[in-house]
Amino acid sequence: MIRLYMVALLGMLAANAVAEPFSLAQKAALFEYDMQKRFMLDGQALCKLKRPAASRDFVAYNMPDNAYMTGIYLGALSMQYAVTQEPEVRAKASKSISALHLLCTVSGKKGLLARAAWPVDKPMEDDGIWRPSKDGAYTWRGDVSSDQMDGVFYGYALAYDLVATEDEKQAIAKNVAALADHVIENDLRIIGYDGKVTAWGKYYPAYAKSWEKMNALLLLQLLKVAHHVTGAPRFDEAYRHWAIDEGYAKTAVNARKMGNPSRAGAINHSDDVLLFLGYYPLMLYETDPELRRLYTDSMVRSWSGTERFPGVKPEANPYYAFCAQRFLNDPSGVAAGIDTLRWFPLDMKWNHDTISQYEQEFGFTHDPTPQSPVPKEGEPVPVDRRHKSWSAWVMDPYAPGGSRTENSPLAFNGHDYLMAYWLGRYAGLVDAEH
Incomplete structure (x- = not known):
């Protein structure tokens, strides 16, 4: 499957000049190729790659x-399949559906999701608390x-709607029911x-x-998807x-904690990603006018901000x-969002040896030179002027830009680019020629 994707990518690159900037589709193909090559384990997306070191040779x-x-990656594949109808995309989505099934069941405790699962016969090094599965595998x-x-x-919501077979839909429903x-x-509570x-x-x-109003929204997302x-x-x-x-929909109007984004630590940008992952199924499935109004109010507040503080719109995500x-x-944010995809730098994710390998391949x-305009003081830093990160959307876009010239012991995948790009394609906001 990787070989098939490589052939398609080579054709796309050969059809144009061999220097950056790529088209958005070419960049998506390159990130997808790398995702499948280095960041997948039987459909399970792997977060942060740790290069071999003195303490280990793997x-x-x-x-x-x-x-x-x-x-997130399954959601992107589901939208990609809805756009392209390519059998290879469906096959990859099926593997990730199976991977989520493993994560939903490997603990041996009904309804207890695992953060990750790893075969016992493969070497690993990770922090966190790990336990053996009941079957010992x-x-x-x-x-x-x-x-x-x-x-x-x-x-699961996007896969159920866009790519899953009938058997996979039954498996999704069973796992979602157990989790809910x-x-x-x-x-x-999760026990x-x-x-x-x-x-x-x-x-x-x-x-x-009181403490975390975002979780009112996330509970409603969970229950809405479970019923769907x-x-x-x-x-x-x-x-x-x-x-x-119990008023959770009203609580969810204020799900985003607002603050001055120019003050370090005032905004949890990871929570912003969680909010929009929650909004998507709720806004997609809700038909009750009053509940939909409350979710719309919440999303408008997160997007546009309040009289005192901005929302996420200036970030050009x-x-x-x-x-x-x-x-x-x-x-109003679409053009700036497309610019962010255009400027999204390869070296935010990859070290120079990987980029050199792909240049040859x-x-x-x-060309690592930023293409975006230099931001004014207090404005978000464009994506091509930021430091390396496992997620461009989780990192603080108001933080001072950092250098990407030094190699890192870590490498990251392009799931963030892919989730945005394929939503743009699926929603008809990005065309194949961009």
């Missing part, structure tokens, strides 16, 4: 967010969070293998209505109970901009 991975990233990382659930439910039942039956609430697995009112893929009345009843009777166009009918010349 490539290792830091894997706190495999479930989250696999869900895997070791799995625990202490799962609402972040991981958010990514998984996002990916676990949360409901444990009083809106780990040790019988304790996980560090970030909290959706209950005392937490979600299963059709089970209990999930619709739970959804409406928490959305309406293409995923957020494309969501705003699709669900808020606000096209595919016949292009990498």
